[in-house]
Amino acid sequence: MSTMKPISSNTSISASENGTPVSFYSEVRQIIDEARSNAVRSVDFCRVMMYWNIGRRIFEEEQQGKDRAEYGTYLIKNLAENLEPEYGSGFSIRQLERARKFYRLYSIASAVRTQLNWSQYKLLISIDDSDKREYYELEAVNNWHHNIHYICQQWNS
Secondary structure, eight states: OOOOOOOOOOOSOOOOOSSSHHHHHHHHHHHHHHHHHHHHHHHHHHHHHHHHHHHHHHHHHHHHSSSHHHHHHHHHHHHHHHHHHHHOOSSHHHHHHHHHHHHHTOOOOGGGGGTTTTTHHHHTOOEEEHHHHHHHHHHHTTTTTTTTTHHHHHHOO
């Protein structure tokens, strides 16, 4: 996550209609825009880690079940039935299954990239081929101006 850097105190002599120097106004807008962008990225990463932690807990709880496949289905179904009315569709059976798969694929928390949001991770975890998934992940991080949908389209064409 980038940190805000101090900006120079040089201000332009030219002024806007209300008398505020144009470059001063632009610099303050840049501070606001960067702070908002950092806040969005921070919230996105908190959401990613929320799903990672939910996936971890589901996985750990499943490991205690006698018949894992049956217990896993039962566990997620019941968890969704309890969470969804209170927290919404972000905690449906499908989302909880994704969270579990996310944890299984990225079981080391430090491997979760701060640059990617949950929508991007949802696409990544849908890719079964680990080499392709790693390629898309690196492309998404290194070419942040392209979204994963675009990168996948380029790869498949």
